[in-house]
Amino acid sequence: xxxxxxxxxxxxxxxxxxxxxxxxxxxxxxxxxxxxxxxxxxxxxxxxxxxxxxxxxxxxxxxxxxxxxxxxxxxxxxxxxxxxxxxxxxxxxxxxxxxxxxxxxxxxxxxxxxxxxxxxxxxxxxxxxxxxxxxxxxxxxxxxxxxxxxxxxxxxxxxxxxxxxxxxxxxxxxxxxxxxxxxxxxxxxxxxxxxxxxxxxxxxxxxxxxxxxxxxxxxxxxxxxxxxxxxxxxxxxxxxxxxxxxxxxxxxxxxxxxxxxxxxxxxxxxxxxxxxxxxxxxxxxxxxxxxxxxxxxxxxxxxxxxxxxxxxxxxxxxxxxxxxxxxxxxxxxxxxxxxxxxxxxxxxxxxxxxxxxxxxxxxxxxxxxxxxxxxxxxxxxxxxxxxxxxxxxxxxxxxxxxxxxxxx
Amino acid sequence: xxxxxxxxxxxxxxxxxxxxxxxxxxxxxxxxxxxxxxxxxxxxxxxxxxxxxxxxxxxxxxxxxxxxxxxxxxxxxxxxxxxxxxxxxxxxxxxxxxxxxxxxxxxxxxxxxxxxxxxxxxxxxxxxxxxxxxxxxxxxxxxxxxxxxxxxxxxxxxxxxxxxxxxxxxxxxxxxxxxxxxxxxxxxxxxxxxxxxxxxxxxxxxxxxxxxxxxxxxxxxxxxxxxxxxxxxxxxxxxxxxxxxxxxxxxxxxxxxxxxxxxxxxxxxxxxxxxxxxxxxxxxxxxxxxxxxxxxxxxxxxxxxxxxxxxxxxxxxxxxxxxxxxxxxxxxxxxxxxxxxxxxxxxxxxxxxxxxxxxxxxxxxxxxxxxxxxxxxxxxxxxxxxxxxxxxxxxxxxxxxxxxxxxxxxxxxxxxxxxxxxxxxxxxxxxxxxxxxxxxxxxxxxxxxxxxxxxxxxxxxxxxxxxxxxxxxxxxxxxxxxxxxxxxxxxxxxxxxxxxxxxxxxxxxxxxxxxxxxxx
Numbered sequence: 001x002x003x004x005x006x007x008x009x010x011x012x013x014x015x016x017x018x019x020x021x022x023x024x025x026x027x028x029x030x031x032x033x034x035x036x037x038x039x040x041x042x043x044x045x046x047x048x049x050x051x052x053x054x055x056x057x058x059x060x061x062x063x064x065x066x067x068x069x070x071x072x073x074x075x076x077x078x079x080x081x082x083x084x085x086x087x088x089x090x091x092x093x094x095x096x097x098x099x100x101x102x103x104x105x106x107x108x109x110x111x112x113x114x115x116x117x118x119x120x121x122x123x124x125x126x127x128x129x130x131x132x133x134x135x136x137x138x139x140x141x142x143x144x145x146x147x148x149x150x151x152x153x154x155x156x157x158x159x160x161x162x163x164x165x166x167x168x169x170x171x172x173x174x175x176x177x178x179x180x181x182x183x184x185x186x187x188x189x190x191x192x193x194x195x196x197x198x199x200x201x202x203x204x205x206x207x208x209x210x211x212x213x214x215x216x217x218x219x220x221x222x223x224x225x226x227x228x229x230x231x232x233x234x235x236x237x238x239x240x241x242x243x244x245x246x247x248x249x250x251x252x253x254x255x256x257x258x259x260x261x262x263x264x265x266x267x268x269x270x271x272x273x274x275x276x277x278x279x280x281x282x283x284x285x286x287x288x289x290x291x292x293x294x295x296x297x298x299x300x301x302x303x304x305x306x307x308x309x310x311x312x313x314x315x316x317x318x319x320x321x322x323x324x325x326x327x328x329x330x331x332x333x334x335x336x337x338x339x340x341x342x343x344x345x346x347x348x349x350x351x352x353x354x355x356x357x358x359x360x361x362x363x364x365x366x367x368x369x370x371x372x373x374x375x376x377x378x379x380x381x382x383x384x385x386x387x388x389x390x391x392x393x394x395x396x397x398x399x400x401x402x403x404x405x406x407x408x
Numbered sequence: 409x410x411x412x413x414x415x416x417x418x419x420x421x422x423x424x425x426x427x428x429x430x431x432x433x434x435x436x437x438x439x440x441x442x443x444x445x446x447x448x449x450x451x452x453x454x455x456x457x458x459x460x461x462x463x464x465x466x467x468x469x470x471x472x473x474x475x476x477x478x479x480x481x482x483x484x485x486x487x488x489x490x491x492x493x494x495x496x497x498x499x500x501x502x503x504x505x506x507x508x509x510x511x512x513x514x515x516x517x518x519x520x521x522x523x524x525x526x527x528x529x530x531x532x533x534x535x536x537x538x539x540x541x542x543x544x545x546x547x548x549x550x551x552x553x554x555x556x557x558x559x560x561x562x563x564x565x566x567x568x569x570x571x572x573x574x575x576x577x578x579x580x581x582x583x584x585x586x587x588x589x590x591x592x593x594x595x596x597x598x599x600x601x602x603x604x605x606x607x608x609x610x611x612x613x614x615x616x617x618x619x620x621x622x623x624x625x626x627x628x629x630x631x632x633x634x635x636x637x638x639x640x641x642x643x644x645x646x647x648x649x650x651x652x653x654x655x656x657x658x659x660x661x662x663x664x665x666x667x668x669x670x671x672x673x674x675x676x677x678x679x680x681x682x683x684x685x686x687x688x689x690x691x692x693x694x695x696x697x698x699x700x701x702x703x704x705x706x707x708x709x710x711x712x713x714x715x716x717x718x719x720x721x722x723x724x725x726x727x728x729x730x731x732x733x734x735x736x737x738x739x740x741x742x743x744x745x746x747x748x749x750x751x752x753x754x755x756x757x758x759x760x761x762x763x764x765x766x767x768x769x770x771x772x773x774x775x776x777x778x779x780x781x782x783x784x785x786x787x788x789x790x791x792x793x794x795x796x797x798x799x800x801x802x803x804x805x806x807x808x809x810x811x812x813x814x815x816x817x818x819x820x821x822x823x824x825x826x827x828x829x830x831x832x833x834x835x836x837x838x839x840x841x842x843x844x845x846x847x848x849x850x851x852x853x854x855x856x857x858x859x860x861x862x863x864x865x866x867x868x869x870x871x872x873x874x875x876x877x878x879x880x881x882x883x884x885x886x887x888x889x890x891x892x893x894x895x896x897x898x899x900x901x902x903x904x905x906x907x908x909x910x911x912x913x914x915x916x917x918x919x920x921x922x923x924x925x926x927x928x
Binding site (some may be wrong): 130 | 667668670671804805806832833834835858859878894895896898899901902925
C-alpha cells in the first residue's frame with residue numbers, strides 16, 4: 001500500500017447491479033464522519049445505511065472520513081462486507097466487522113446426507129445468494145474460485161463470510177468452494193469460524209492437498225473455538241486427479257464425496273467435451289469406483305446447457321446409471337429436475353417394498369432362503385432394496401410407516 | 409387543492425369530500441354505495457346535421473378539433489390500445505396548444521412513458537389535470553405536486569362507470585383506429601398498424617358529445633367488423649401513421665426468465681390444482697406481467713396432464729393464451745386488451761377469440777359483468793398488507809407509477825390470487841399497512857410468495873382444501889415478519905399534507921388519496 005493512498009473502493013455498481021452496493025471511502029484528517037447515500041431505497045433505508053456505516057467506521061477507530069454508498073438495494077450484511085474491505089485497503093486491522101449470526105445457520109448434517117443437488121453461487125454476487133434457499137437445493141456452494149474475477153477475490157471473502165453468518169439458506173448444506181493452492185488456505189480463515197458445513201477443493205490432484213487443508217482447518221478451529229464438523233468434497237478435474245482418486249477419497253475421515261469437473265478434465269486430456277461424454281467415460285467410472293471403495297458419494301459434473309432441461313434429465317439418468325449420486329447445479333431450475341431423476345421412481349420403490357417385505361417374512365419364519373413369487377432373492381439384492389426404501393423415506397416419497405399401511 | 413374537507417372512509421383512510429370542485433363520496437364498503445338517477449345522455453343529434461353521403465372526413469386533427477368546438481376547460485379523451493406506441497394523444501395536445509386552448513382535462517384510458525411529451529402542456533396550462541391511470545414520468549410529476557389539479561385514478565370498469573353515470577362528461581373523444589371508413593365505422597384489426605381490440609373507446613363513442621375517429625387506413629364503406637359504430641362518430645381524419653404496434657409489447661407482456669418468479673408461478677398453479685380450482689370447464693384470467701403469464705403456462709401444463717380444458721380465459725390476450733386457444737385448452741378468449749401481435753392476429757382470424765369492452769367485462773354499474781364470473785384471477789401488486797389490502801398505483805416510496813387497469817374490477821372474481829415476491833431489491837412487498845389502498849383485503853383471497861402462501865382467513869374453504877398439501881401455507885403476518893427480518897424494517901415515506909391524486913373504487917367512491925411526496 002502506498003503511503004499517500006487515501007481512497008479505496010469496494011463492491012459493485014451499474015445498471016444491472018442488484019442487492020449490492022459500491023463503497024468509496026476517503027480517509028481524512030479532519031471533518032468527522034460523513035456518509036453520503038445514493039439509493040433507490042433511500043427514503044426507506046437511507047438513515048439505516050448511514051447509521052450502519054458510522055458504526056463500522058467507529059468500530060475500526062476511524063474518526064475522519066467520507067463514505068459514498070452507491071446502493072442498489074444491498075442488505076446490511078452486504079454493506080458491512082463492502083465497508084470492511086474498503087477500510088482494510090487503507091488501514092490494517094485484525095478486527096472483523098461481523099453481522100449477527102442468524103438462527104438459521106445451524107443445520108443438521110451428516111456424512112451420509114444425500115447431496116443430489118448443490119447450487120453454485122458466485123461469491124461476489126449477493127443477488128444470487130438471497131433466494132438460493134427457496135429453490136430447495138440439498139446444498140449451496142458459495143464460490144470463491146472460478147466465478148470470482150481475480151481482482152475481486154479479496155472482497156468476495158468478506159461477502160462470503162458475512163453471507164455464511166446472515167443468509168438463511170432454508171436448511172441447505174452450506175458449502176464453500178475455496179481457491180486453489182495457497183490462496184485456498186488463506187480463504188479458510190474467512191469461512192471456518194462461520195459454520196461452513198463443507199469445503200469444495202478445486203482441481204485436487206493428491207491426498208496431500210487435503211491433509212494440508214485438514215491441518216490448517218484444525219488449527220483455525222482450535223484458535224477460534226469452532227466445534228462443528230467441516231466436511232470435504234474434493235473436485236477431480238485432471239488426469240492425475242482421476243488416477244489418484246482412491247487415495248484422495250481416503251485422505252481424511254471428513255471426506256464425504258468426490259466431485260468431477262469435466263470442463264477442466266477434458267481440457268487436460270486435450271479433447272472436446274461432448275453431450276454423450278464418451279471421452280470422460282473412464283474418468284467417470286474410475287471416480288465412481290474409487291468413491292464406492294472408500295464408502296463415500298460420487299458426484300457428477302455440472303450440466304452447462306441451462307436452457308435444455310430435457311437434455312439435463314437424460315444426462316442425470318445416465319449419471320445415475322453409472323453410480324453417481326448427485327450433480328452440481330448452475331441454475332435453480334436444474335434443481336427439481338436433478339432431484340427427481342436421482343430419486344427412486346415409483347416402480348423401483350414398489351419392487352423394493354416387495355423384496356424388503358419378503359425378506360422380513362423369511363426372517364420371521366426362520367427361512368434361510370428369501371423368495372419373491374417363484375424367484376430366489378440374493379442378499380445383495382435385499383441390501384439394495386433396503387437402500388432404495390431408506391432413500392424414499394428420506395425424500396418423503398413414502399411414509400416411514402409404509403410397511404404397516406401395506407399389511408393393514 | 410383544498411385539503412380542509414377530509415372524511416374518513418370505510419377503510420379508515422382520510423379522503424377529500426371535493427376533488428377539482430366536484431363533490432365526492434367516500435368509499436363505504438364493498439357493494440354499499442347505491443347509485444341514484446339515470447344514465448348520462450348526450451345531446452340528441454340529427455341526421456340533417458351530417459353529410460348525406462355519409463362522408464365525415466376532415467383534413468387534419470386540428471381542423472376536426474376546431475369543428476368539434478374545442479374550447480377552454482373541456483374534457484378530451486384518448487385511449488391506450490397502442491400502449492406505449494400511441495401517437496395520437498401527443499398530437500392532439502400539440503394541436504390544442506397551437507390553438508391556444510387552456511385548462512383542458514385529459515381523460516385517457518391509461519398513460520404511458522411516451523406521454524411524458526405532455527408534461528410541457530401541464531406546465532404551460534394547456535392541460536389542467538389528468539384523470540386516468542398514471543404510468544411512469546407523469547406519475548412522478550404528479551407525485552411531486554406539480555400538476556395544477558388533482559389526478560383521479562380509475563380502473564377500466566370505473567372509467568366506464570364514471571362516463572355512463574355522468575361523473576365525467578367527455579366533450580371530445582379521439583379514437584385511434586387501425587382501419588375505418590369515412591362514415592366512422594372503425595376497428596383495430598384490418599389496417600397497417602393494428603392494435604386489436606378497441607374496447608376502451610366504447611364508452612367514449614357512446615357518451616362523448618363529439619367523437620373523432622383517426623386512422624391511417626381508410627376503406628370503402630362498410631368497415632367490417634365495426635368495433636366502433638360510425639353512427640356515434642362526428643368526424644374521420646386520415647393521418648400518415650396511427651400508432652406503433654411493436655410498442656404494444658411492453659416489458660410486462662413477456663414470460664419471466666427469473667427462476668424466483670417462475671417458482672412463484674409454479675406454486676400458484678399448484679395451489680389452484682390442489683384446491684380444485686383447475687377443473688373441467690373452469691375459467692381464469694391472468695393479467696399482464698411476467699409472473700402472471702408464467703402462471704398461464706403452468707395452468708396449460710396441468711390441463712394437458714389432466715386432459716381438461718377451460719371454458720374461457722379472460723385477457724389481456726397474448727401469445728401464450730392464443731396458443732392455449734389453438735391447442736384447444738380453452739374454448740374462448742374474451743379479450744379486453746390485446747397485449748401482443750399474436751393476440752391481434754388471433755382476434756382477427758379466430759371466431760372463438762372475442763373482443764370485449766369495459767362495459768361487458770368490468771362496469772360495476774351494470775346488470776352484472778363478466779369479471780364476476782371468472783373462477784380465478786391472477787393479479788400483481790406493489791404492496792400487500794397484513795389485512796390483505798393491496799396497492800397497485802404507487803410504490804412503497806409513495807410515488808405514483810402504475811395504472812389500476814382492470815385490477816380493481818377483477819377482484820370480484822371467485823378467487824383472487826396475488827403471486828408476488830416477498831421483497832424487490834430490499835423493498836418489502838408484504839407490509840404492515842399499504843401506502844395506498846387500491847383494493848380492500850376482503851376481496852383478496854390468496855397471496856403467493858416464494859417463501860410461503862397466505863390464505864385470507866375469510867376463505868375457510870381454501871384453507872381446508874390446502875391443508876393436506878405439501879404447499880408452504882403461512883399466515884400473512886408470518887410472511888410480513890420474514891420480509892422485515894430479511895430486509896430490515898423500512899422507514900415510511902414522508903408526505904406533505906396536500907393531496908395530488910385520488911383513487912376511485914369501482915363504484916365511483918374514493919377509496920384512498922395520494923399525497924405529495926416530501927423529498928426534503
